[in-house]
Every structure is written in structure tokens, then in C-alpha cells.
Amino acid sequence: MSKILENLMILIVEDENEVRKLMQDVMTGEFANVITAQNGDEGLKKFKKYNPDIVVTDIAMPISDGLEMAMHIKEISKDTPVVVLSAYSEKERLLKAIDVGVDKYIMKPIDMDEFLTTLEHVAKSKIETTNIIEVAKGYTFNKTKRVLIKDGVEIPLTKKELAFISLLIKRLGALVLHDEIKNVVWVGESVSEAAIRTFVKRVRDKVGNDFVKNIPGLGYKIDVNL
Known part of the structure; x- marks a missing residue:
């Protein structure tokens, strides 16, 4: 398992069932979490729901194609890497992929070893360009080490x-x-509101009560104005 990928979540959007299943099986051994979708519409909904670190998508799919989905994803989060897979090689599709801002364009059939290497490069590039984040006064987050620093x-x-x-x-x-x-935190698990409150209290005990702000009945946010 790659040290770069092992803590990340990947979203795979592919309409061909066998290809999607194969990619899911391979990626499950490399990523912390693997989410799949069958078309661009479902892919965009799952992107909004799960907030993955990397998106891999086919182009030609029913309902909504991969480039249309990629465009919406980049509008939401321009720093999320999007890797496009396609059996097509038309100049128009390549130019559209560039316009959309996809990070890599890979032709089918896919060599899985080369593909994983490409994902490592994409992930590493993202980590290097957005390594240290100033979160709030006295707080930084190191995305390479994935640690919060106070x-x-x-x-x-x-x-x-x-x-x-x-x-x-x-966010x-x-x-x-x-x-x-x-x-995101309890992928595939059932958790009660009371358990979440207890969990957040434990986090606050570690990071500071003022750092994580509770919005009653709705959710939480980081108070960037500490």
C-alpha cells in the first residue's frame, strides 16, 4: 500500500460494471475509502456527500458525462484532483478536458500499475502545493503529515x-x-446524535473548546476568528 494514498478517499465514476468493480477491488487495497458511482450525476452527488480527496472518472456515460461532472467538481473544489479515463482520442475531447481543468487524461485500456503510479503523482502534487494550512490563530494543519498543530x-x-x-x-x-x-467520519456505520456530541466533546478537549464551534441542530464549523 502506498504511504501517499493510504489515508485518502477516492471516488470512482464509471458506467461499465466490470471495469468499475475491477477498479474498486484494486483501489480498496490502496486507499482508506473507495466510493463508486455509475454516471456523472450520481458521481457529483457522491462528491458533495463524501468529499473525496481524488476523483477518477470515465467520460462517456449516461445521464451526465464525466467532463460535465468534472466541471461542477472544480467549481466546488478547484484543488481536488480529477483524473479522466477514456477510450476516445478526439482532439475536441482533449481540449474540453483541458478547459475543464482536469489534472490527468488517461487512455483506456488501463495498466493498473501505471495508473496507481499516476494517482500517487497526482496526490503528491496536491499535497505539495497545499501542504501547510493556516487554520486559525495559533493553529495550522500539515496535510503531508495529516496533523493539527497548536x-x-x-x-x-x-x-x-x-x-x-x-x-x-x-470547509x-x-x-x-x-x-x-x-x-465522512463513520463511513458505512450507524451513529446516533448523542454519540456524535460525545465524540465532538472529546475532540474539543484535545483541540480547545473555542476551535470547533457548534451550530445547534445543524452541525459544526471551525471558528477562524479565534
């Missing part, structure tokens, strides 16, 4: 706590709803 000291966080803080940082200053927190 006044120069690393704060030890569990995997779920890190997923929670990482989500709030990706820095904005409200993150309870449902999105559940979907």
Missing part, C-alpha cells in the same frame, strides 16, 4: 477525530452538517 505542538488525534477535523478544514469557516459528518 502553538507549534502536534495534537494527537485518532483516525475518526482526524477525519472530522480534516473535513472541517476542507474552513463554513458550516458542515451532521449528515456530512456522519458520512
Whole structure:
């Protein structure tokens, strides 16, 4: 397993069932979480729901194609890498992919070893360009090491706590709803509102009560104006 990919979530959007299943099986051994979708419309909904670190998509799909989806994703989060797969080689599609801002364009059939290497390069490039984030006064987040730092000291966080803080940082200053927190932190698990409150209290004990702000009945956000 790649050290670069092992803590990341990937969204695979592919309408061919066998290809999607094969990619899911391979990626499950490399990424922390693997989410799949069958078309661009479903892919965009799952992007908004799960907030993945990398998106891999086919182009020609029913309902909504991969480039249309990629355009909407880049409008939401321009720093999220989008890798496009296609059996097509027309100049028009390549130019449109460039206009949309996709990070890589890979032709089918796919060599999985080369593909994983490409994903590592894409992930590494993203990490290097957005390495240290100033979160709030006295707080920074190192995206390479995936650690929260307060006044120069690393704060030890569990995997779920890190997923929670990482989500709030990706939406820095904005409200993150309870449902999105559940979907990202407790992937595939059932969790009660009471359990979430207890969890957040434990996080606050570590990071500071004022750092994570509660919006009653809705969700949480990071107070960037500390």
C-alpha cells in the first residue's frame, strides 16, 4: 500500500460494471475509502456527500458525462484532483478536458500499475502545493503529515477525530452538517446524535473548546476568528 494514498478517499465514476468493480477491488487495497458511482450525476452527488480527496472518472456515460461532472467538481473544489479515463482520442475531447481543468487524461485500456503510479503523482502534487494550512490563530494543519498543530505542538488525534477535523478544514469557516459528518467520519456505520456530541466533546478537549464551534441542530464549523 502506498504511504501517499493510504489515508485518502477516492471516488470512482464509471458506467461499465466490470471495469468499475475491477477498479474498486484494486483501489480498496490502496486507499482508506473507495466510493463508486455509475454516471456523472450520481458521481457529483457522491462528491458533495463524501468529499473525496481524488476523483477518477470515465467520460462517456449516461445521464451526465464525466467532463460535465468534472466541471461542477472544480467549481466546488478547484484543488481536488480529477483524473479522466477514456477510450476516445478526439482532439475536441482533449481540449474540453483541458478547459475543464482536469489534472490527468488517461487512455483506456488501463495498466493498473501505471495508473496507481499516476494517482500517487497526482496526490503528491496536491499535497505539495497545499501542504501547510493556516487554520486559525495559533493553529495550522500539515496535510503531508495529516496533523493539527497548536502553538507549534502536534495534537494527537485518532483516525475518526482526524477525519472530522480534516473535513472541517476542507470547509474552513463554513458550516458542515451532521449528515456530512456522519458520512465522512463513520463511513458505512450507524451513529446516533448523542454519540456524535460525545465524540465532538472529546475532540474539543484535545483541540480547545473555542476551535470547533457548534451550530445547534445543524452541525459544526471551525471558528477562524479565534
